Each structure stands twice: as structure tokens, then as C-alpha cells.
Amino acid sequence: MNNPQFKDESYNEKQKIDSIFNSLDLIIFLLDSKGIILRVNRKACELFECIKEELIGQNWLKKVIPSNYKERLLKRFKAFSKNSNKSESRIRTPIISKNENERIIKWHITTLRKKSREISEIIISGRNVTKQNRIKSKLKRSEEKYRIAYDRASFYKDLFAHDINNILNNIKSATDLLSIFQNNPKKQKKNKELIELIENQVSRAERLISNVQKLSKLDKTQNSIKEIDAIEVLKASIDYIKMAFQDSKLRISVETPLNSVQIYANNLLQDVFENILINAIKYNDKTEINIQIKIKEIIEENHKYFKFEIIDNGIGIPDNMKEKVFHMGFLKDKGGKGMGFGLALVKRVIKSYKGRIWVEDKIQGEYTQGSNFIILIPALK
Incomplete structure (x- = not known):
């Protein structure tokens, strides 16, 4: 119905x-x-x-x-x-x-x-939930950005505090001895050595501040990466080292079939070479310091790289320390001579070039015969 x-x-x-x-x-x-x-x-x-x-x-x-x-x-x-x-x-x-x-x-x-x-x-x-997702993603990126910044700040703080404490302790010990020996005519030679030690520590502090500044600017310098000839940079580093260590019996040789090594890098590459060369001299107990540098082109996983080998006849690095030397705060010996800060910087610089660095024995299995620092940097495409 x-x-x-x-x-x-x-x-x-x-x-x-x-x-x-x-x-x-x-x-x-x-x-x-x-x-x-x-x-x-x-x-x-x-x-x-x-x-x-x-x-x-x-x-x-x-x-x-x-x-x-x-x-x-x-x-x-x-x-x-x-x-x-x-x-x-x-x-x-x-x-x-x-x-x-x-x-x-x-x-x-x-x-x-x-x-x-x-x-x-x-x-x-x-x-x-598009807007919420975008906000969450933005927040996550922001959190990651600040986490990285915090980690980086902590890295610089710890790095600086560690080395500056060593420097200040060395200066304090030297000044304490100077105050004791200053009126003793028999200690004039010792006083001169103590003054030289203080001067060296001041220079070390200057280098430390310079390195911290370089580390803190490392991300910004990505924008300044450009095409350079690594051989020219290496030559400039060798000239500087020879001038800085005129009193040392030093021989540096370069072996390469290449006339030029074109890579993407920046002016920090010179710091990389100088840092490794200085370590090769500082941590060497031989009367004659021999440093051999080899450069060649290699192919790895279908990519072309330039391989740099910096081989010394120094005291060497035991296997259990070969990775630690690139960590912040590593102490090379019981005397507190730190090489870790410089190599921490070196590793970060090489990484910014999309390269790698590691250390091997000069003669495999006999670390006391010297070290071989190996750097791989991508060749220009």
C-alpha cells in the first residue's frame, strides 16, 4: 500500500x-x-x-x-x-x-x-594528516640537526679541554721549575730548555685553537670544495715541512707516474698532508727520518680513486691502536703526546671529500718498522 x-x-x-x-x-x-x-x-x-x-x-x-x-x-x-x-x-x-x-x-x-x-x-x-606529517618530519629534521650540532659542540669541547689541559699543565710545570732555578747560575742551560718548552707549548696551543676553528667550519667549507691538483698541494706541504724541520736529518721522496692528480677538495688538504708528515717526524726514533710518498690511480667498485701512501720509518702503531689513532683524545704514548686531535681532523676532512683514510704497517706484521698512512680520494669524473 x-x-x-x-x-x-x-x-x-x-x-x-x-x-x-x-x-x-x-x-x-x-x-x-x-x-x-x-x-x-x-x-x-x-x-x-x-x-x-x-x-x-x-x-x-x-x-x-x-x-x-x-x-x-x-x-x-x-x-x-x-x-x-x-x-x-x-x-x-x-x-x-x-x-x-x-x-x-x-x-x-x-x-x-x-x-x-x-x-x-x-x-x-x-x-x-598531511600537515601533521609535514610538521612531524620538519620536527624530526630539526631534532636531528640540533642533535648533530650538540654532538659536534661536545666533540669540540672535549677535544679542546683535553689538549688545553695538557698544554697548561706542561707550562705550569715549566714555570714552577723556572722559579726554582732562575737564580742558580748552574741551571742556565736548563732554564733555556724550559723557556723553549713554554714557547713550544704556546705554539701548540695556537695550533689547537686553529684546528678547533677548522673543525667547526668543516661543514661550511663543503661549499668551497673545488677542483684542485693534489700534487701541487703535496709539494707545498713538503716545502713547509722541510723548512719547519731544518735541524732534522730528513728525506722525503715522492713516487708517482702521474703528472697531476685532479680531485675535488679545498685548502684543508694541505693540513691533511702536513699533519701526517709531522707525525711521521715526531714519532720517529731514527737518526735519519725517511718518508716515502706513493701516488697512483686505482679502480675500486667501478669507481676511480687516487691512492696516496705516506710511508715512514718511525716507531709504528700496534694493531690494536690502528683505528684508535683517528679518535679524539687518543694518546700516542704514556708521556701524553697526543696525535689523536690532528688525525681526528684529518679523518673528518678526508670524509668530507668522500674519501677514506686508514693506517697499515710499513712491513706487514712488523709494526715497529714504521707506518703506512693510506688515503683514497675519488678522482674527478
């Missing part, structure tokens, strides 16, 4: 439901048991930048979800079918709108079941 009043009431109820459905600040899809879109609200149409007729009748998985997420969601739907007690699931995926705008949606999937526990319909609601 046709009842106009009943029809009006049904229509009004439908209008109320539609009004609520479309006023929700959620994306709503109503699917059949096979995943075909039966109904969609206004929010979903706005998000996908299309009209509802373009969505209704389409397979939700194929129409809405990017291909690389479809398999994961398909497994969820299959799990619903197999497990009659499972009725809810949550997942986060990107979606691409009609105008190719990407957004991140947090989905909540709910199944409606018949008395037989078969799925009758699927309600999928979603919330646009």
Missing part, C-alpha cells in the same frame, strides 16, 4: 542521514563486500578533487590507493574475510588526487557483517 506520509518520512530520514554524512570532517566511503564504492561523502570528493559520480561504482583499492600500498591493504581485506571476529583495522597511506596532489590519509576500516558473519558492507573513514 502506498502511503505518502511514510514516503515523506523516509525521504526526510534519508536527507538527515545525507546531511550528517556530508557534514562530517572525515572522508567516508561505503563499499560493498567486493570493495566497490557505493557511497561517498562531500569531504572525500573535495579531497580527491572530483564529483561523487567519478568515484561511485569504482573499486576503492584501485581508484584511491597508490599501487605500492595496494598489496598491503589487500592482505587486510583478505584477513577480514578469513577472520569473522575481526572487524577493524587502521593504516596510513598517501593518496593522489585527480589533479595529482599528494596527501597522507590515516584510514580506519570497519566491516559490517550479516548474521552469517559474512561481510555485507565496508565503511572506510579517513582523516587528512
Whole structure:
């Protein structure tokens, strides 16, 4: 029997439901048991930048979800079918709108079941969390940036505190002795040695401050990396070392078939060479200091590198110390002569060139015969 009043009431109820459905600040899809879109609200149409007729009748998985997420969601739907007690699931995926705008949606999937526990319909609601995701990503990047900055600041602080304490202790000991010996004519030679020690420690402090500044500017100098000839830089380093150690019996030779070694680097490369050469002289107990430098081109994992070997006849480095010498605060001997600061700087500089550095024995298995510092730096492409 046709009842106009009943029809009006049904229509009004439908209008109320539609009004609520479309006023929700959620994306709503109503699917059949096979995943075909039966109904969609206004929010979903706005998000996908299309009209509802373009969505209704389409397979939700194929129409809405990017291909690389479809398999994961398909497994969820299959799990619903197999497990009659499972009725809810949550997942986060990107979606691409009609105008190719990407957004991140947090989905909540709910199944409606018949008395037989078969799925009758699927309600999928979603919330646009794109802004929250961007904020979280930005916050994460910011946290990482400040964590790195904090670690770097701690590194510089510890590095500086360690070496400056040694320097100040050495100066204090020397000045204490000077105050005792200054009026003793028999101690004039000793006094001269103590004054030289103080001068050396002041020079060491100046180098320390310079190195800290270089370390702190290392990231900024990435922008100053340019094409340079490493052989020219090496020659300048050797000239400086020969002038600085005129009183030492020193021989430095360079063996290479190459006329030039073109790499991407900056002026810190000279500090790298000088630091290794100075260590080769400082930690050497021979009457004649021999340093042999070999340079050649090699291929490693289909990439071309220049290999630098700086080989000395010094006291050498035991196997258990070969990695530690590149760490901050490493002490070469019980007397507290630190070489770790310089080599910590060297390693960071080489790493900024996308290169590597390590140390081996001059003669394998006999570390007391000397060291071989090896540097690999990528060749220009």
C-alpha cells in the first residue's frame, strides 16, 4: 500500500542521514563486500578533487590507493574475510588526487557483517594528516640537526679541554721549575730548555685553537670544495715541512707516474698532508727520518680513486691502536703526546671529500718498522 506520509518520512530520514554524512570532517566511503564504492561523502570528493559520480561504482583499492600500498591493504581485506571476529583495522597511506596532489590519509576500516558473519558492507573513514606529517618530519629534521650540532659542540669541547689541559699543565710545570732555578747560575742551560718548552707549548696551543676553528667550519667549507691538483698541494706541504724541520736529518721522496692528480677538495688538504708528515717526524726514533710518498690511480667498485701512501720509518702503531689513532683524545704514548686531535681532523676532512683514510704497517706484521698512512680520494669524473 502506498502511503505518502511514510514516503515523506523516509525521504526526510534519508536527507538527515545525507546531511550528517556530508557534514562530517572525515572522508567516508561505503563499499560493498567486493570493495566497490557505493557511497561517498562531500569531504572525500573535495579531497580527491572530483564529483561523487567519478568515484561511485569504482573499486576503492584501485581508484584511491597508490599501487605500492595496494598489496598491503589487500592482505587486510583478505584477513577480514578469513577472520569473522575481526572487524577493524587502521593504516596510513598517501593518496593522489585527480589533479595529482599528494596527501597522507590515516584510514580506519570497519566491516559490517550479516548474521552469517559474512561481510555485507565496508565503511572506510579517513582523516587528512598531511600537515601533521609535514610538521612531524620538519620536527624530526630539526631534532636531528640540533642533535648533530650538540654532538659536534661536545666533540669540540672535549677535544679542546683535553689538549688545553695538557698544554697548561706542561707550562705550569715549566714555570714552577723556572722559579726554582732562575737564580742558580748552574741551571742556565736548563732554564733555556724550559723557556723553549713554554714557547713550544704556546705554539701548540695556537695550533689547537686553529684546528678547533677548522673543525667547526668543516661543514661550511663543503661549499668551497673545488677542483684542485693534489700534487701541487703535496709539494707545498713538503716545502713547509722541510723548512719547519731544518735541524732534522730528513728525506722525503715522492713516487708517482702521474703528472697531476685532479680531485675535488679545498685548502684543508694541505693540513691533511702536513699533519701526517709531522707525525711521521715526531714519532720517529731514527737518526735519519725517511718518508716515502706513493701516488697512483686505482679502480675500486667501478669507481676511480687516487691512492696516496705516506710511508715512514718511525716507531709504528700496534694493531690494536690502528683505528684508535683517528679518535679524539687518543694518546700516542704514556708521556701524553697526543696525535689523536690532528688525525681526528684529518679523518673528518678526508670524509668530507668522500674519501677514506686508514693506517697499515710499513712491513706487514712488523709494526715497529714504521707506518703506512693510506688515503683514497675519488678522482674527478
